[in-house]
Amino acid sequence: MVNKILIVAGTRPEIIKLAPVAHALGKVATLCLVHTGQHREMGxxxxxxxxxxxxxxLDVMEEDQPLSVLLGRxxxxxxxxxxxxxxDFVIVQGDTASALAGALAAFYQHIPVAHVEAGLRTFDPTQPFPEEMQRVLISRLASLHFAPTAQARDFLLREGIPDEQVIVAGNTVVDSLKWLLESGKGRLPEPAHKALAQGRRLVAVxxxxxxxxxERLPALCESLKSLVARHDVEIIFAVHPNPGVRRPVYALLDNQPGIHLLDPIPYPDFIRLLQACHFIVTDSGGIQEEASMLQKPVILLREVxxxxxxxxxxxVKRVSPQTLLEEADRLLDDEVxxxxxxxxPALYGDGNAALRISQGLVVSS
Structure with a gap:
């Protein structure tokens, strides 16, 4: 019987996707929540x-910390x-260093691991790096795998994961997004509100x-400059706090007319931005899922x-920073x-993934 469940999360996306799981499990078991601090303020x-x-x-983050040092800490x-x-169980989500460390630390202490959002694969260990390898390793450590889709389940089975250990639950981001939309939380960032009032279309980045x-980040910035030169769009760029992103983006785009650089936007407000925008430019995994539910086109800055x-x-359509402008113009000019x-369609579930995960953990015991 499962009496106590411990959830490990450290980044904003992990917390967003594990929050509905925590609420569901809190009704049937004693719950312990561990924040690693991988995203300190955002988390x-x-x-x-x-x-x-x-x-x-746990407050593990230090500036410019190598991945190996982070994992050790x-x-x-x-x-x-x-x-x-x-x-009785440790739950981790996705493919972060916090998730890998949570699974490995539990394995070392003979504690079963449940992996939420299991089975995502690009089959290229360098893309995304290091996330692809981290999620593959977690699959070897976990004893219960909650796949978001049937295809993710198939990938796990091909890797030799026993069928009885895999449950297609759906993606918990749908649970969180539905809850948020129904709650009425969140408001559109002020620059976005002003742009819409002036008849401009919004692009979220x-x-x-x-x-x-x-090299790719300066190319992206140059394409964004060309995009706002149309004068019928404005860009809301939520800039990640990583210095490797923040420094070049501000150096190239700060005070650029039509481009608004914002600190990471609170999730409820960010969802309101996605609802209001014309399309999204991103390299995020989770935003692909959220955009699908909100029916917003995504220009994906990734090779896989x-x-x-x-x-x-x-x-979703993959592009390079150099070909972004062509796809953006088509989305703006070709209505069909x-x-x-x-x-x-409903690609990632019906909003009941957390309930299926809770039931799966109870049954597994």
């Missing part, structure tokens, strides 16, 4: 948006927590992945995606094409 705020308070804050910080709490840092369902449905890019 702390994310717990609050969903009326949750972590029992532990996470393992060292998690060990005494697991030893003291003695949970995010970029944070390692493969887009370096672990969410092929959204690409097959047409809501734009509408075709907005037609996405």
């Amino acid at each position: 702390a705020a994310a717990w609050q948006w969903f009326d949750l308070q972590p029992h532990y804050d 996470l393992l060292q910080a998690l060990h005494p927590v697991f030893a003291a709490e003695k949970p 995010t970029a944070h992945r390692r493969e887009n840092q370096g 995606t672990e969410r092929p369902e959204a690409e097959q449905a047409g809501v 094409y734009y509408v075709s890019r907005c037609q996405s």
Whole structure:
């Protein structure tokens, strides 16, 4: 019987996707929430948006910390927590360093691991880096795998994961997004509100992945400058706090007319921005899912995606920073094409993923 469940999360996306799981499990088991601090400020705020308070804050982040050092600090910080709490299950989500460390630390203490959003694959260990390898490793450590889609389940089975350990639950981001939309929380950022009042169309932009840092990020900034030169659009760029992103973006785009650089936007407000925008430019995985539910086209700044369902449905299209402008112009100028890019069915579930995960954990015991 599952009496105590410990959830490890450290980044904003993890918390957003695990919040509905925490609420569902809190009704049937004793719950312990561990915030690793991988996203210090963004993560702390994310717990609050969903009326949750972590029992532990490990505060592991240091500036310019190598991945190997981060993983070591996470393992060292998690060990005494697991030893003291003695949970029946540890839950991790996705593919972050916090998720890998949570799964590995639990494995070392013979604690079963449940992996939420299991089975996503690009089959290229360098893209996204290091997330692809991290989620593959978590699959070897977990004993219960909650796949968001049937295709993710198939990938796990091909890797030799026993069928009885895999449950297609849907994606918990749908649970969170539905709850948020129904709650009425969030408001449109002021620059976006003003742009719409002036009859401009909005383009929402995010970029944070390692493969887009370096030479690709300046190319993205130049394409965004060309895009606002049309004078009928304005860009809201939510700039990631990573110095490798923030420094070049502000150096190239600060005070650029038509481009508004904002600190990370609170999730409820960010969802209101996605609702209001014409399309989205991003390298995010989770935004592909949110855009699908909101039926907003995504220009994806990646060479591969672990969410092929959204690409097959047409809501996501991969481009390079250099070819972004061509696709953006088409979305702005070709109404028939734009509408075709907005037609996405319920790719990631019905909003009951957290309930299925809760039931799956109870049954597994």
